[in-house]
Amino acid sequence: MGGKDTRARIVEAAMELFWEKGFSSTSIADILSRSQVNSGSLYHFFPGKQDVLLAVLEGYRDGIDEMLLGPAWNGIDDPVERVFALLALYRRLIVETECQYGCPIGSIALELHDADPIIRQRLAENFTGWVDAVEACLRSAEGRFRPGTDYRALAEMALNVMEGGVMLSRTFRDVAPFDRAVAQYRAYLDALIEKEAAL
Amino acid sequence: MGGKDTRARIVEAAMELFWEKGFSSTSIADILSRSQVNSGSLYHFFPGKQDVLLAVLEGYRDGIDEMLLGPAWNGIDDPVERVFALLALYRRLIVETECQYGCPIGSIALELHDADPIIRQRLAENFTGWVDAVEACLRSAEGRFRPGTDYRALAEMALNVMEGGVMLSRTFRDVAPFDRAVAQYRAYLDALIEKEAAL
DNA sequence: GTCTATAAAAGGATAGAC
DNA sequence: GTCTATCCTTTTATAGAC
Numbered sequence: 001m002g003g004k005d006t007r008a009r010i011v012e013a014a015m016e017l018f019w020e021k022g023f024s025s026t027s028i029a030d031i032l033s034r035s036q037v038n039s040g041s042l043y044h045f046f047p048g049k050q051d052v053l054l055a056v057l058e059g060y061r062d063g064i065d066e067m068l069l070g071p072a073w074n075g076i077d078d079p080v081e082r083v084f085a086l087l088a089l090y091r092r093l094i095v096e097t098e099c100q101y102g103c104p105i106g107s108i109a110l111e112l113h114d115a116d117p118i119i120r121q122r123l124a125e126n127f128t129g130w131v132d133a134v135e136a137c138l139r140s141a142e143g144r145f146r147p148g149t150d151y152r153a154l155a156e157m158a159l160n161v162m163e164g165g166v167m168l169s170r171t172f173r174d175v176a177p178f179d180r181a182v183a184q185y186r187a188y189l190d191a192l193i194e195k196e197a198a199l
Numbered sequence: 200m201g202g203k204d205t206r207a208r209i210v211e212a213a214m215e216l217f218w219e220k221g222f223s224s225t226s227i228a229d230i231l232s233r234s235q236v237n238s239g240s241l242y243h244f245f246p247g248k249q250d251v252l253l254a255v256l257e258g259y260r261d262g263i264d265e266m267l268l269g270p271a272w273n274g275i276d277d278p279v280e281r282v283f284a285l286l287a288l289y290r291r292l293i294v295e296t297e298c299q300y301g302c303p304i305g306s307i308a309l310e311l312h313d314a315d316p317i318i319r320q321r322l323a324e325n326f327t328g329w330v331d332a333v334e335a336c337l338r339s340a341e342g343r344f345r346p347g348t349d350y351r352a353l354a355e356m357a358l359n360v361m362e363g364g365v366m367l368s369r370t371f372r373d374v375a376p377f378d379r380a381v382a383q384y385r386a387y388l389d390a391l392i393e394k395e396a397a398l
Numbered sequence: 399g400t401c402t403a404t405a406a407a408a409g410g411a412t413a414g415a416c
Numbered sequence: 417g418t419c420t421a422t423c424c425t426t427t428t429a430t431a432g433a434c
Contacts, residue, residue, distance in 0.1 A: 006400090024221070039401090039403095043428095045399095110305060127371075157360075157380065160366075170309075188390070226409060228408085239414095
């Protein structure tokens with residue numbers, strides 16, 4: 001009954017809808033009907049639609065451990081394998097949605113062409129959080145990579161591979177492009193590791 | 200005066216607008232005003248907005264040589280360098296637009312969440328054309344790569360690197376992520392080539 | 399904080415004369 | 417093929433009682 005509950009329902013509904021239909025294609029009416037909230041309540045908590053998006057992006061940012069990394073890394077200890085476990089989670093999402101999955105952050109990042117600076121900031125924070133997590137994994141397996149390895153760039157590469165793979169798999173309605181992308185990334189890491197071993 | 204001219208003006212205006220603002224955020228009125236065409240004429244040539252998008256995507260697909268590959272490869276003969284020249288063209292676009300550039304195909308692929316099969320087909324054709332061109336480059340430098348190299352996957356990797364790099368550079372308003380992505384791709388190709396040399 | 403009703407504008411698309 | 421006028425729906429947002 002508290003207002004907090006209502007606000008949370010709005011954000012949760014918007015999270016789902018923005019992911020399913022995108023930001024522009026989701027109407028306030030859609031959010032109201034899914035969250036079972038009336039117009040007056042929504043505008044009591046949020047000045048406008050953009051502010052709902054802001055809250056959604058903050059939700060993703062603050063929930064990355066619980067919503068994404070935790071589930072992905074459950075039972076996986078090896079830091080490099082954690083990177084691939086994260087990618088495997090996306091693969092599962094692709095398969096579960098019959099190849100309609102889109103990364104909610106990436107989709108919004110490309111959908112909004114003249115996003116408010118504050119929105120862009122939140123998108124950037126989401127990407128940064130993701131890359132930070134992957135970088136930490138790679139860096140904690142430091143011994144395996146050759147000295148001078150650019151862990152930041154390597155972690156960003158994982159993001160690029162994921163985003164590109166998701167984009168292609170959705171367009172072709174086929175997991176194969178995603179799988180090929182991950183396989184290439186694996187081959188790249190292996191090359192960096194083998195190289196070291198060969199010295 | 201011929202209708203052909205009008206149709207072309209509409210498609211050209213829509214191409215620009217979809218790229219600048221996205222599909223959903225571009226209104227028919229926007230297209231009419233930029234192309235200096237009246238409502239009646241547009242609906243004479245196209246049943247609806249989606250059909251304009253279809254024509255735009257066919258324009259990109261059919262114009263890849265003239266609009267993209269030709270300019271990118273002007274004066275570049277080495278097939279592997281052509282891949283990087285293509286990526287360098289995107290870099291130029293990023294810089295010229297002060298990091299607001301988005302790949303027109305990738306943006307639409309992520310913006311439309313339940314695209315008509317025919318639209319998805321056109322998006323797929325665009326990606327396929329791009330990857331085909333890069334694959335042909337890599338394959339024609341076959342001697343340099345180790346036997347058993349998956350040229351298709353390697354070419355798709357170039358696309359993923361480009362799309363991911365563009366996404367990050369736009370979000371962070373900074374070319375650096377794009378540059379890092381390309382540098383990693385270069386390092387990967389080098390690793391595949393050096394490896395061969397080492398055998 | 400929540401409810402209903404509604405304003406105010408923008409959107410896609412059509413009609414019918416020329 | 418092109419023109420103007422306009423219909424109809426959707427959309428964001430507000431008003432004001434409770």
